[in-house]
Amino acid sequence: MTLEILTSDLLAPVHHGFFTRRGGASSGIFEGLNCGMGSSDQSEIVAINRQRVADAMEVDIAHLASVHQVHSADVHTATGPITGERPRTDAIVTNQPGLALSILTADCQPVLFSDPEAGVIGAAHAGWCGALDGILETTTEAMEALGASRANIRAVIGPCISQSAYEVGPEFLDNFLAEDPENSRFFANGEGDRMLFDLPAYGLHRLRRAGVGEAEWIRHCTYADADRFYSYRRTTHAKEADYGRLISCIRL
Structure with a gap:
């Protein structure tokens, strides 16, 4: 099976792709294109x-290029290939042609950035924790340090968990209300004391609040489409032992 690579017109002509699980060599619960070096595959x-x-x-x-993702707001600026121990960060930026920046996800947001005029790109792993702590803003700042302009930056959120599948508890909601009471708009009522969180809408909010010129979500839910995407939450509900990781990449 050939690889399936989702793209966005917003990032064109920069070479990029949100890879689905199709076209990989893994089998069993990892069937497909599992790129998680930390998985038990x-x-x-x-x-x-x-x-x-x-x-x-x-x-x-x-x-x-890849990093050791830790759900932080830290960014690595790559000046060449990453050798040895990978930096413990959740985003990478560069202005070096020929270097492909990659991020792994399995429900969290993979976010690809580009300022085509400045020749600066970025890739971020933005789960709820990283997004709340500011990973999207710090990625933007790191791109600026390389000469990018916020107004020229285009950011695209790839496949991630959607609101209908993202059930959370009251403590989760409290974290977001403590940051900004208006964050309540990203939550809908679920059953009992459960709430449904809109992760991509929150990501878009943070990007636009940071002054990014254009931003979009490509509207694919990882939880809902098992044939195309890995999902940590779906694996947890199915009581499977492990899960694959999707890869998203961008290069100049």
Whole structure:
């Protein structure tokens, strides 16, 4: 099966892609393009999957840059291939042609950024914690440090969990109300004391509040479409032992 790569006109002509799970070498619960080096999938199979991604991005595997994601608001500025221990951050930015920035997700938001005029790109992993702590803003600031202009930055949120599938408790809501009481608009009533959180709408809000020129969500829910996407929450509900990780990439 060939790779399935979702793209956005907003980021064109910069080479980018939100890869689905289709077209990979993994099997079993990881069936498809599992690119999670931290998963319990066979490491040699994950390496094959990552090589397929590098080929699709037209870079050497050494130029497929990734970080050790920790749900933070920290950003790594890449001046060349990442060697040795990967930085413990949740976003990467660069102005170096030929370097593909990659982010792994399985319900969290993969966000790809580009200022085509300045020749600066970024990729961020934005779950609820990272988004609340400011990962989208710090990625924007790191791009500015490389010469990007907020007004020229285009940001696209890839496949992530949608509101209808994202049930949370009252403590979760309290975290967001403490940051801004108006964040209540990103929550809908669920059953009992449960609420439904709109992660991509919150991500778009933070991007626009940061002054990003254009931003959109490509409107694919990871939880709802098991044939195309991995989902941590769906795996948890199914009581499966582990889950695959989707990869999203961008390069100049």
